[in-house]
Amino acid sequence: MAQIKLSNLRHSYQPNPASDADYALKKIDLTWDDGGAYALLGPSGCGKSTLLNIISGLLVPSEGKILFNDQDVTSLPPAKRNIAQVFQFPVIYDTMTVYDNLAFPLRNRGRDEDTVKRRVAAIAEMLEVTDMLKVRAANLSPDNKQKISMGRGLIREDVNVVMFDEPLTVIDPHLKWKLRSKLKELHQRVRATMIYVTHDQTEALTFADQVVVMQDGEVVQIGTPVDLFERPAHTFVGHFIGSPGMNVLPCDVQNGAAFFRGERVALEGPVATAGDGAAEIGVRPEFVKVSAGGAGIAAKVRKVADIGRHKVVEAVAHDMRINAILEGEAPNAGDDVMLDFKQSQTRLYKDGWLASQPEGGAR
Amino acid sequence: MKTQNQRAWFFVTPVLLLVAFNALIPMMTVVNYSVQETFGDNLFFWQGLDWFEQVLRSERFHNALGRQFLFTFLILIIEVPLGVAIALSMPKKGFWVPFCLVTMALPMLIPWNVVGAMWNIFTLPDIGLLGYFLNHTLGISYDMTQNPIAAWVTIIVMDVWHWTSLVVLLAYAGLVSIPNAYYQAAEIDGASRWAVFRFIQLPKMKTVLTIAVLLRFMDSFNIYTEPFVLTGGGPGNSTTLLSIDLVKIALGQFDLGPAAAMSLIYFAITLFASWLFYTLMTMNDNKS
Amino acid sequence: MRLKSLVPILYILFLMLPIYWLVAMSFKTTNEILSGFTLFPQTWTFANYIDIFTDPTWYWGYINSIIYVTINTVISITVALPAAYAFSRYSFVGDKHLFFWLLTNRMAPAAVFALPFFQLYSAVGLFDTHLAVALAHCLFNVPLAVWILEGFMSGVPKELDETAYVDGYSFPRFFMTIFLPAIKSGVGVAAFFCFMFSWVEMLLSKTLTAVEAKPIAAVMTRTASSAGYELGLLAAAGTLTIIPGAIVIYFVRNYIAKGFALGRV
Numbered sequence: 001m002a003q004i005k006l007s008n009l010r011h012s013y014q015p016n017p018a019s020d021a022d023y024a025l026k027k028i029d030l031t032w033d034d035g036g037a038y039a040l041l042g043p044s045g046c047g048k049s050t051l052l053n054i055i056s057g058l059l060v061p062s063e064g065k066i067l068f069n070d071q072d073v074t075s076l077p078p079a080k081r082n083i084a085q086v087f088q089f090p091v092i093y094d095t096m097t098v099y100d101n102l103a104f105p106l107r108n109r110g111r112d113e114d115t116v117k118r119r120v121a122a123i124a125e126m127l128e129v130t131d132m133l134k135v136r137a138a139n140l141s142p143d144n145k146q147k148i149s150m151g152r153g154l155i156r157e158d159v160n161v162v163m164f165d166e167p168l169t170v171i172d173p174h175l176k177w178k179l180r181s182k183l184k185e186l187h188q189r190v191r192a193t194m195i196y197v198t199h200d201q202t203e204a205l206t207f208a209d210q211v212v213v214m215q216d217g218e219v220v221q222i223g224t225p226v227d228l229f230e231r232p233a234h235t236f237v238g239h240f241i242g243s244p245g246m247n248v249l250p251c252d253v254q255n256g257a258a259f260f261r262g263e264r265v266a267l268e269g270p271v272a273t274a275g276d277g278a279a280e281i282g283v284r285p286e287f288v289k290v291s292a293g294g295a296g297i298a299a300k301v302r303k304v305a306d307i308g309r310h311k312v313v314e315a316v317a318h319d320m321r322i323n324a325i326l327e328g329e330a331p332n333a334g335d336d337v338m339l340d341f342k343q344s345q346t347r348l349y350k351d352g353w354l355a356s357q358p359e360g361g362a363r
Numbered sequence: 364m365k366t367q368n369q370r371a372w373f374f375v376t377p378v379l380l381l382v383a384f385n386a387l388i389p390m391m392t393v394v395n396y397s398v399q400e401t402f403g404d405n406l407f408f409w410q411g412l413d414w415f416e417q418v419l420r421s422e423r424f425h426n427a428l429g430r431q432f433l434f435t436f437l438i439l440i441i442e443v444p445l446g447v448a449i450a451l452s453m454p455k456k457g458f459w460v461p462f463c464l465v466t467m468a469l470p471m472l473i474p475w476n477v478v479g480a481m482w483n484i485f486t487l488p489d490i491g492l493l494g495y496f497l498n499h500t501l502g503i504s505y506d507m508t509q510n511p512i513a514a515w516v517t518i519i520v521m522d523v524w525h526w527t528s529l530v531v532l533l534a535y536a537g538l539v540s541i542p543n544a545y546y547q548a549a550e551i552d553g554a555s556r557w558a559v560f561r562f563i564q565l566p567k568m569k570t571v572l573t574i575a576v577l578l579r580f581m582d583s584f585n586i587y588t589e590p591f592v593l594t595g596g597g598p599g600n601s602t603t604l605l606s607i608d609l610v611k612i613a614l615g616q617f618d619l620g621p622a623a624a625m626s627l628i629y630f631a632i633t634l635f636a637s638w639l640f641y642t643l644m645t646m647n648d649n650k651s
Numbered sequence: 652m653r654l655k656s657l658v659p660i661l662y663i664l665f666l667m668l669p670i671y672w673l674v675a676m677s678f679k680t681t682n683e684i685l686s687g688f689t690l691f692p693q694t695w696t697f698a699n700y701i702d703i704f705t706d707p708t709w710y711w712g713y714i715n716s717i718i719y720v721t722i723n724t725v726i727s728i729t730v731a732l733p734a735a736y737a738f739s740r741y742s743f744v745g746d747k748h749l750f751f752w753l754l755t756n757r758m759a760p761a762a763v764f765a766l767p768f769f770q771l772y773s774a775v776g777l778f779d780t781h782l783a784v785a786l787a788h789c790l791f792n793v794p795l796a797v798w799i800l801e802g803f804m805s806g807v808p809k810e811l812d813e814t815a816y817v818d819g820y821s822f823p824r825f826f827m828t829i830f831l832p833a834i835k836s837g838v839g840v841a842a843f844f845c846f847m848f849s850w851v852e853m854l855l856s857k858t859l860t861a862v863e864a865k866p867i868a869a870v871m872t873r874t875a876s877s878a879g880y881e882l883g884l885l886a887a888a889g890t891l892t893i894i895p896g897a898i899v900i901y902f903v904r905n906y907i908a909k910g911f912a913l914g915r916v
Binding site: 366367368369370371372374375377378379381382384385386388389390392393448449452453454461463464465466467468469470471472473474475476477480481482484485489490491492493495499524527528531532581584585587588605606607609610613614619622626627629630633634637 | 655656658659663665667668669670671672673676684685687688726729731733734736737738740743744746749753755756757758759760761762763764765766767768770771786787789790793794797847850851854866867868869871885886889892893895896897899900901904905907
């Protein structure tokens with residue numbers, strides 16, 4: 001196991017990239033700590049699979065270095081890096097039994113059959129596939145095939161990192177949840193560094209201790225699920241995480257105060273950077289209070305959606321749509337209401353990046 | 364699931380009529396001949412299974428059948444591994460792919476007697492490119508009209524030239540359908556080149572290779588025109604394969620009874636061997 | 652890596668050598684051919700080609716071949732399309748047996764059929780016509796076309812049919828305007844194979860013709876038997892038989908690999 005460091009990484013699929021737009025990855029500096037459970041989250045095409053393939057060695061980056069425990073592995077082939085990867089579609093060796101599939105990476109590295117037997121038994125037990133060991137792998141259901149792929153990733157004790165590339169894509173929804181918790185449990189038992197690539201926020205937030213959010217080949221934010229939820233560093237993160245995403249409202253900033261269509265909105269604290277980019281207010285629907293009469297911004301309810309545990313109220317204020325999440329009683333469509341933003345959770349963004357600081361000191 | 368629909372017969376009727384006209388009527392004729400004796404003038408006498416017995420006992424038939432099996436066996440053990448090896452070393456994408464495919468398919472589109480004639484010209488001892496090269500540059504005495512071994516080598520090489528591309532194209536189609544993730548996973552699992560072939564490429568090529576072996580078996584077992592044009596079955600009878608012998612008996616000697624009986628036996632062997640191949644090659648699938 | 656790219660290069664070289672020799676021979680004078688070995692034609696001559704294009708028995712050989720090959724391809728595809736559709740979409744009594752029986756005809760040695768075909772087509776008065784050869788070649792081309800088309804059709808999801816019926820398409824309209832375009836590469840590949848096997852087959856086409864519909868390759872036999880002094884002419888005729896094939900492959904080059912796998916990859 002190892003600490004993985006990406007330093008000044010850039011990658012382009014074109015031979016002679018001219019502008020920034022030609023890069024699939026734009027300057028990545030990242031450190032993955034030993035034994036951590038990471039998620040790499042972002043929409044399709046944001047460069048997360050590229051990054052994964054660079055770590056595993058299937059791709060050689062155009063620029064920059066990859067260090068495993070401070071040792072440069074940039075030019076090493078995948079087999080020499082001692083890593084494991086689980087792909088989007090289950091990759092299994094059709095003609096082998098489940099046992100031989102699991103044993104394959106060990107046998108290729110010349111481990112003796114006793115070790116192989118011990119490891120396969122241990123992994124099979126963890127994955128609950130012990131009773132299938134003698135079955136031909138081709139005859140398994142997709143979720144079991146994917147379990148075997150995962151098992152092959154975990155079979156070696158000394159791997160530096162296990163990477164999962166959207167491993168639940170082909171799994172039935174009701175089994176996704178089971179496999180996900182299995183994976184979390186496995187991480188706690190084997191304590192290997194794991195990187196989980198996905199575009200699904202639920203998968204990322206439930207699996208990982210640290211989530212890396214990517215957009216357009218750049219890392220936008222790294223943080224715990226709670227960080228990402230409460231203090232999105234970028235409006236993109238606010239949008240992408242949460243359901244519905246963060247409300248983002250255009251505003252003017254005068255003397256450190258924010259004005260939405262002329263109405264003053266109280267922010268969490270002072271505005272940090274001086275910059276003069278386009279300013280926006282960001283507040284999550286969870287922190288919008290709806291009342292019939294009281295403080296706040298006047299709005300008209302357009303729609304109320306009951307999604308089980310809570311209700312999503314969609315209101316319009318000054319031609320902007322604002323969502324609010326309510327538990328219990330909710331107004332009806334067409335009602336006039338007042339919207340009040342919880343001050344400690346109301347942030348200011350400039351050019352998309354977080355620009356306000358919490359009251360009482362910088363983080 | 365497919366829909367149960369008896370009206371489907373309506374769709375297959377044209378095919379049925381056409382193939383029945385071509386297959387059933389001639390087949391009946393053959394069966395008819397095979398159990399009768401004729402002295403011309405449309406006079407026929409019931410002969411029972413005598414012709415079959417005669418053919419099955421004749422040494423001539425045994426020899427032709429033996430040569431036929433040897434030929435087909437050599438063709439299969441040369442063309443299938445060679446075709447797979449070439450497919451494995453072909454590029455997977457880029458400008459060269461269509462070029463390779465088109466040039467490789469070319470021999471298969473040449474009329475079969477032209478193939479024979481072409482190889483005849485190619486191997487002429489003194490003025491053929493290959494014949495001249497062997498005789499005068501390498502100093503190996505080569506004349507396939509005199510030497511049975513040379514004749515055999517020539518018809519084998521000719522068939523390899525003519526049909527290996529079929530195996531190449533089928534194997535190639537199987538190879539390009541393998542998703543990249545399989546190769547990446549194998550690389551990460553530390554698999555050797557051999558293991559990649561044995562556990563990924565070969566299993567994925569299985570369906571197309573079954574088709575390849577079947578087609579190559581059927582076609583090489585039924586081969587007539589190319590060796591006939593090239594060697595005429597000679598020198599002596601050394602390259603008289605089953606089809607060549609059959610045509611000699613039927614059209615050359617006009618021995619209709621024995622020829623018909625031989626035809627039926629021949630067809631039965633082809634069918635049985637094809638069925639056997641198919642069953643053996645797909646047995647693993649059915650077991651699981 | 653170097654070694655790996657050498658394999659296809661050597662193989663293509665091996666394939667091209669006899670073809671080169673045929674083409675080179677066709678440009679040599681009879682004198683040059685008989686006087687000994689020359690790697691390249693010393694004196695280029697088009698005399699052999701001019702002979703072919705001015706002699707009706709020669710050029711009619713080409714026209715005959717092209718006529719019966721075309722008729723065969725059209726017939727084979729036309730009857731195979733509905734049958735392949737039935738095999739790929741419906742299950743009906745005896746479907747498996749029927750399919751297998753069709754394929755057995757692909758396995759039949761042509762030599763077995765040579766004599767009975769001669770008698771059959773003489774009896775129905777079609778001997779020495781283009782139609783006779785075209786119909787006879789249906790014996791192996793129709794099963795093959797059904798097999799290929801069935802493979803491609805099974806790759807088209809059944810939902811396409813169902814959606815079309817829901818949208819109110821009649822069967823013929825659906826088949827012509829939606830289904831056929833969806834499998835057009837399959838039709839191209841099947842037509843290619845019909846062309847190919849009809850073009851290269853010689854035993855039956857020779858047996859079923861005498862003068863009127865004699866194929867080019869059979870005309871060549873006349874020359875081949877008078878071995879030796881007409882080698883140049885033979886080579887020129889042979890060279891010309893390669894050209895139609897080369898043109899046809901060029902059109903299907905992108906589907907060729909999948910086509911040879913009969914749509915079953």
